[in-house]
Amino acid sequence: MKKFVVENRIWDKEESLPRAELAALQGAKLKETVARVQNVPLYKEAFSKSGIAPEKINSLDDLKRLPFTTKADLRGHYPLGMLAVDRSEVARYHASSGTTGKPTMVAYTQNDLKTWANLCARFLTGGGLLPEHSVQIAFGYGLFTGGFGLHYGVERVGASVIPAAAGNTPKQIMLMMDMQVDALVCTPSYALSISEFILQSDISRSALNLKHAHFGGEPWTEDMRVRIEDEMGILCFNNYGLSEVIGPGVSGECAVRDGMHISEDAFIVECINPETLEPVAPGEEGELVFTSLCKEAMPIIRYRTRDIASLNLEPCACGRTTARMSRVTGRSDDMLIIKGVNVYPSQVEQALLRVEGTAPHYLIEVDRPDRKDVATVKVEMTEKSFSSSMKELQELKDKIDRAIQGITGLRMNVELVSPNSLERFIGKAQRVVDRRRG
Amino acid sequence: MKLKQLSVFLENKPGRLRELCALLAENGVNIITLSLADTEQFGILRLIVKDYDKAKALLEEKGFVAKLSDVIAVEVKDEPGGLSEILKIEEASGISVEYMYAFTIKSGENAVLLFCFDEMDKAVTALQSAGLNVLESVELYQRAEG
Numbered sequence: 326m327k328k329f330v331v332e333n334r335i336w337d338k339e340e341s342l343p344r345a346e347l348a349a350l351q352g353a354k355l356k357e358t359v360a361r362v363q364n365v366p367l368y369k370e371a372f373s374k375s376g377i378a379p380e381k382i383n384s385l386d387d388l389k390r391l392p393f394t395t396k397a398d399l400r401g402h403y404p405l406g407m408l409a410v411d412r413s414e415v416a417r418y419h420a421s422s423g424t425t426g427k428p429t430m431v432a433y434t435q436n437d438l439k440t441w442a443n444l445c446a447r448f449l450t451g452g453g454l455l456p457e458h459s460v461q462i463a464f465g466y467g468l469f470t471g472g473f474g475l476h477y478g479v480e481r482v483g484a485s486v487i488p489a490a491a492g493n494t495p496k497q498i499m500l501m502m503d504m505q506v507d508a509l510v511c512t513p514s515y516a517l518s519i520s521e522f523i524l525q526s527d528i529s530r531s532a533l534n535l536k537h538a539h540f541g542g543e544p545w546t547e548d549m550r551v552r553i554e555d556e557m558g559i560l561c562f563n564n565y566g567l568s569e570v571i572g573p574g575v576s577g578e579c580a581v582r583d584g585m586h587i588s589e590d591a592f593i594v595e596c597i598n599p600e601t602l603e604p605v606a607p608g609e610e611g612e613l614v615f616t617s618l619c620k621e622a623m624p625i626i627r628y629r630t631r632d633i634a635s636l637n638l639e640p641c642a643c644g645r646t647t648a649r650m651s652r653v654t655g656r657s658d659d660m661l662i663i664k665g666v667n668v669y670p671s672q673v674e675q676a677l678l679r680v681e682g683t684a685p686h687y688l689i690e691v692d693r694p695d696r697k698d699v700a701t702v703k704v705e706m707t708e709k710s711f712s713s714s715m716k717e718l719q720e721l722k723d724k725i726d727r728a729i730q731g732i733t734g735l736r737m738n739v740e741l742v743s744p745n746s747l748e749r750f751i752g753k754a755q756r757v758v759d760r761r762r763g
Numbered sequence: 764m765k766l767k768q769l770s771v772f773l774e775n776k777p778g779r780l781r782e783l784c785a786l787l788a789e790n791g792v793n794i795i796t797l798s799l800a801d802t803e804q805f806g807i808l809r810l811i812v813k814d815y816d817k818a819k820a821l822l823e824e825k826g827f828v829a830k831l832s833d834v835i836a837v838e839v840k841d842e843p844g845g846l847s848e849i850l851k852i853e854e855a856s857g858i859s860v861e862y863m864y865a866f867t868i869k870s871g872e873n874a875v876l877l878f879c880f881d882e883m884d885k886a887v888t889a890l891q892s893a894g895l896n897v898l899e900s901v902e903l904y905q906r907a908e909g
């Protein structure tokens with residue numbers, strides 16, 4: 326099989342501006358954005374309290390004087406309280422999937438839709454998409470921003486779209502073979518199902534012409550990338566976005582695949598400590614915060630994504646100068662502080678994934694017996710990880726211990742427990758019991 | 764020449780071992796011998812039973828993790844020096860003991876030592892060429908039930 330290689334291409338000159346030029350551009354656009362939102366009730370009130378006005382925004386440094394926007398703020402202004410233009414100017418609505426209660430509506434003007442398609446074209450180009458390619462979009466089309474966002478992004482590149490939408494895996498594979506599709510767009514977990522189906526139905530790899538895939542819509546791991554790439558013989562690229570900010574197109578990987586380039590001419594990114602709200606150093610994990618610089622219908626100021634990642638400001642080998650974000654490794658809502666160290670349950674999960682044979686079921690218990698935090702991780706035994714030898718079980722515990730320490734920097738007690746002894750959850754799992762409070 | 768041993772993961776919680784033994788007894792599984800290796804938090808129960816597949820299925824159905832592995836049974840006279848003789852033989856062949864336990868067969872005055880070695884096949888050869896009686900599983904079951 327001929328291995329597909331992605332050529333290094335850059336879509337827009339804005340992706341590789343000198344950093345100083347970029348900062349000046351961001352400062353000017355920030356001023357425009359503040360002017361655009363000054364009549365949005367939420368911002369109007371916050372601005373008047375702290376004496377903020379567009380004419381007082383002179384550079385990027387003024388960003389820190391602006392208020393944060395949270396998911397709760399958006400909920401409180403459902404459905405269109407955040408709209409900065411007249412409704413007649415809106416060209417399309419989308420919504421974020423609310424796991425509880427009502428969704429958050431987002432709106433786009435005609436210009437916003439053009440901007441959005443162009444931002445998607447950037448990361449698609451970074452990930453090897455060429456005008457002559459056919460792209461199968463196996464994302465849901467609807468209120469979810471993924472389907473339509475990528476659809477118009479692919480068209481913007483000049484490639485052709487096969488809007489297969491999500492589901493019906495046999496049909497997806499039929500289309501992929503019959504249409505000799507070059508690239509796949511879907512969630513990484515759906516790609517795993519497609520790959521599994523191909524393997525089970527004994528379809529020869531040569532029947533497919535698939536070269537690369539662009540995954541987004543959910544966090545995934547490097548292990549998943551390796552697995553999908555090996556099974557399908559393709560290159561997989563990660564992209565990131567959220568509807569409150571614009572949808573897909575906030576960031577995406579280039580051919581180097583060492584972090585996702587953030588379109589900084591369109592968004593200012595910050596990475597903060599979710600407790601102190603102070604910025605963290607580059608390379609350190611924190612909560613991502615975005616300010617839109619390009620949106621008309623629903624600009625957003627310092628939106629706290631609750632997504633945990635780190636930023637890399639070093640220039641990339643691809644020639645882009647924009648900041649790169651790591652994979653999203655957790656949610657700030659879940660953050661624990663143990664012995665003064667920030668820990669996310671997802672980091673423990675990540676550690677367990679590195680120890681072969683362990684189950685993804687775990688529970689973190691935190692106590693403070695002598696004014697010192699003690700964290701215990703309970704891990705279920707599986708047939709694969711169990712051994713008749715005490716030495717091997719001790720080694721397993723040590724391996725888990727080292728993996729957790731390696732990722733979190735913290736020593737936790739590891740307890741091996743019986744299978745199915747930890748509670749199972751439908752939907753969001755409860756992974757932490759913190760007995761330190763009350 | 765090897766014998767199937769059923770190992771079960773046991774959390775150190777009151778009643779778990781009793782529950783397990785009762786389950787096997789109710790279903791007519793006769794435990795020839797058992798050994799418990801434990802730490803503060805958990806233990807490994809090692810069982811020799813004739814119907815190991817049935818026992819494993821029963822335990823798994825009740826949510827236990829159980830695993831089959833091989834051990835070697837060696838019959839020795841129930842008198843001082845039996846164990847050290849075996850350890851000497853294995854040491855000379857560069858084989859090491861992962862764990863061992865012992866029991867006495869009802870009908871005789873001989874003891875049976877059960878071993879898990881790092882190199883099982885090599886261990887069997889070394890023991891046999893030293894003239895020791897490595898028990899076949901069928902023979903062990905018959906004599907234990909004898």
Ligand SMILES: [Zn+2]
Pocket residue numbers: 579580581582586641642643644645
């Ligand atoms: Zn790059």
